[in-house]
Amino acid sequence: MPTTAATLDAPRASLARRLFATVDIASLACFRVLFGLLMFVEVWSDLADIGEYYVAPEFHFTFYGLEWVRPLGGDGMYVVFGVLGLAALCVTIGLCYRLAAAVFFVGISYVFLIEQALYLNHIYLIALISFLMIFVPAHRALSVDAWLRPQLRADSAPAWALWLVRAQIGIPYFYAGLAKLNPDWLRGEPMRMWLVQREELPIAGWLLREWWAPYFFSYGGLVFDLLVVPALLWRRTRVIAYVLALCFHLINTAVFSIGIFPWVMIAATTIFFEPDWPRRLWNRAAAFVGAPRRRRRSSRGRRRGSDARKRPRSRPWRSTSAGSCCSRCATGCTPVTSRGPRRATSSPGA
16 A cells, blocks of 8 residues: 555654643642752752852862863852752742743752762752753642733643653663663672661661672662553553552662652652542542532633533543543543533642
């Protein structure tokens, strides 16, 4: 059968429909709040080390080609971290969101590039996520921006924004598994050396002295990193995968003390759940305490008269827009469409 232009254009058109299909914005808004809050905690925890790492040293190991990146003199670095903390708070509450995300990206990248000896891969990941947040419309719900500008409010977001964040979170998991496929890791090194330094930990320290402990952590981490993303993408294994991810990161926090990174990944991994999971969680919590459920309000105002009484109201977590049938199948996300009119404002769970 001869190939025609229409045949070649069909896959591109299908991909475009999938990327621009609407999904519930609730998970993106929740991700924004959690990410901004954790970034504020990270900046706050670094305040005590500014003088030791950035002010006192007379020499810094710079990155190749970026020798011109130097710390600011005097109180300049304290100002930088102050601006970073303010930007993180603005991202959290959604105030001047895009500007705040851009400022945080520039600031955290600057701090990261000052000193190569302080390299941490999770700071690099935070810089990448901050850059993506500039373009992701996560401020159209549960934000000061949406409160101050009602025309900005939306209960939906394009699917590409959701999948962009998912891809950025999934890549470090999978690449970490690939990086572990080397002879040293497969024979339990350097895990054995790391565990020896932590044998005095309370409660479980004695387990770290067992001969099998380095292999358990090495191969367990390898299998987890390679399989957790596919398991998170499959609905049937998603909850189990998240529970395993939660245990994995909590163990890392308890045993290895690697800073904010485990908490960032615990929060970020929620992006693999259905896009409306915060809204459903809010409604279930409200039902549990006996509070009335908050429903979305129409941007056109309440319907009046008998037409409003006859028209059934859709559940807030089941809202949809036209043409989402194929996009739901294609993206695997809960579409944001409804039998009723398009609803523009968000509930507190979004």
